[in-house]
Amino acid sequence: MILYIQHEAIEGPEKLGEFFDAKGFERKTVILPHGDRLPGDLAGIQAVVSLGGPMNVYEEEKYPFLKDEDEFIRRVVKEKVPFLGVCLGAQLLAKAFGAKVKKSLQPEIGFFKADLNSSGMEDPLFDRLPYSFEVFQWHNDMFEIPEKAKWLAVSKACPYQALRVGLNAYGVQFHVEVREKNIREWSELYWKSRTDNYRDEVKRMVDEYHKRVHNLEQTAQIIFENFHKLILTARR
DSSP states (O other): OEEEEESSTTOOOHHHHHHHHHTTOOEEEEEGGGTOOOOSOOTTOOEEEEOOOSSOTTOTTTOTHHHHHHHHHHHHHHTTOOEEEETHHHHHHHHHTTOOEEEEEEEEEEEEEEEEOHHHHTOGGGTTOOSEEEEEEEEEEEEOOOTTOEEEEEOSSOSOOEEEETTTEEEESSBSSOOHHHHHHHIIIIIGGGOTTHHHHHHHHHHHHHHHHHHHHHHHHHHHHHHHHHHHHOOO
16 A cells, blocks of 8 residues: 655645556555544555645644654654655655755746756666656755765756655655646646736646656656555565
């Protein structure tokens, strides 16, 4: 079974979830702002995926579930359950192991290139990916790299794009799981009140999505397959 942790109802596993459904994995989803609780026992959980969300990792008074997730992530990694953090989930992984999360040098919203560094080029999660690949981004904050963790990828706007803690806990600042509907829903919820040219910007991003979706899906497929291999070979 794969446990999906959601921090916002409209930020689900999308194509990532469908990939693992097709592989025959059972799915358990907890939507923390809805009052769902993280499991107290990891028995039967083959992997954990922590997804994105609009909050900052340090807003624990406003979102008390963040503190619970902080402790949960450390337990997941200690018990060597494969973990993938996406956007906020990656920031939570970094924070759980002592790294700072702060404002990105430049916010990234839309399509950007991510580049693997030397460690990333050798890492199994990115096996068969080119040095540079295009991803969808939606973030204002960024993580730093915990002590003893591996820094795996960069971008021009945000230096920290991927990390690994231990052997099988990963965080990626970017999104490869998204669909057009995610772009529209996130824009409506997070962006509409903040920009005067909202409709034009959404149209631009949706048009870009359709131009780039084939490459995005190829990248996603490789990352999903590599994470699947990691799940199959992980020792509990």
